[in-house]
Amino acid sequence: MNIGDVAKRAGLPPKTIRYYEEIGLIKPLRGPNGYRAFREQDLHKLAFLSRARTLGFTIEDCRTLLALYADEGRASADVKQVAQEHLGQIDDKIAQLKTMRDTLSELVRCCAGDNRPDCPILNDLAAEV
Amino acid sequence: MNIGDVAKRAGLPPKTIRYYEEIGLIKPLRGPNGYRAFREQDLHKLAFLSRARTLGFTIEDCRTLLALYADEGRASADVKQVAQEHLGQIDDKIAQLKTMRDTLSELVRCCAGDNRPDCPILNDLAAEV
DNA sequence: TATAAGGATTCCAGTGACGGGAAGGTCAAG
DNA sequence: CTTGACCTTCCCGTCACTGGAATCCTTATA
Structure with missing residues (x-):
């Protein structure tokens, strides 16, 4: 082929x-x-x-998984561990994105979105530190 | 400073x-x-x-937002549009990650995670096309 | 005053996982 | 014999930084 x-x-x-x-x-x-x-x-x-x-596995995860797949004497625990760690990272990422989304959607909701300059989104971004 | x-x-x-x-x-x-x-x-x-x-705004979004912030005559609609598009992308990303998580967590759940080689995670990955 | 630390500068290279595109070789159809 | 569809390698670009080297400046201490 x-x-x-x-x-x-x-x-x-x-x-x-x-x-x-x-x-x-x-x-x-x-x-x-x-x-x-x-x-x-x-x-x-x-x-x-x-x-x-x-x-969503990284290339390095893939390398590990391929090696485990090829290893007839593998322990499923090793595969599971790789998957669980990845799962944890996905959950972290989702949580982070949800936080962003919640904040952002609230800001978008509050923004008039008309031709006037006043904008809660910019106000939030420019809030004093 | x-x-x-x-x-x-x-x-x-x-x-x-x-x-x-x-x-x-x-x-x-x-x-x-x-x-x-x-x-x-x-x-x-x-x-x-x-x-x-x-x-989560990209650098290019930031550039746009800074410009809008500096522009006293901006329309809040322009800001809102940038935010809404970004929001859409976040939602897409979350949906994608959730799909991954659902599949993965099911596979992890089914995996014994012991010292035997049989593993539903690998079976899934190696499933025929 | 010498020196050492801690900060500042620039420049170069690497990250992850490819994608675009150029320059050229190969193959099957008409 | 040519055309067009493949295939090859090679190099650069992506995104938003991060690490590190070599060098310069400032400040504190012995």
Whole structure:
């Protein structure tokens, strides 16, 4: 398979696939013409990566997860730990965004949004320290 | 005021303040020794920026907001629009993170987390495309 | 007065995870 | 034989900083 085919099948841009090779996540073979020659196992890894990235895992997490996946003697506890830490970070991020949203939506609600200059949003931003 | 003083008062690292000058958000004066000489208005702008960044506005948004703040003849509608667009992006981000969290927490819940290799998290990631 | 600390300066490089685009090689169809 | 669709590598840009090196200025202390 050429990169275009795996790209479609894995749902990843060719650029991303080349990048994943560059950082050592996958190691596709090469044909005599210099083209990458992807095997089913490469596609499988790429699909794994695509899914993991969709769930927000970092590239380093993905590396760890791929290693655990390849390790038949892994403990599910190790996988769970990676996922739980990630989950914690997602929760932190959500909490942070919610705080922003609450403040912002209140400010937006209070703003007349007309052609006059007075604006509670700017007033908030410019509030004395 | 030297950069260390404004940094403390505005709650921003000196590095960030230098960066803000570099991209033209602030224009502090210079003393004869080459040190930046911050006026009250510079501090005020930095506090504004600090607050706006806390609310998640991009640097370009901040630039727009500072310009609107400086424009006595602004329409609050313009400010409101910037805030509303940002609010929309925050909401999108939250929704995306929530989707991740829901999937992830379910996977984590199903994972035994013991010393056996079988793991629903990996099974999900490795699911056929 | 020498010196040492602590702050200031600039400049360069790196972050994460790619994306854009140039310059060029390869392949299948007409 | 040419066209166009692929593929290759290489380098730069993203966003908003952060770290670190090398150097300069100021202030406090021995």
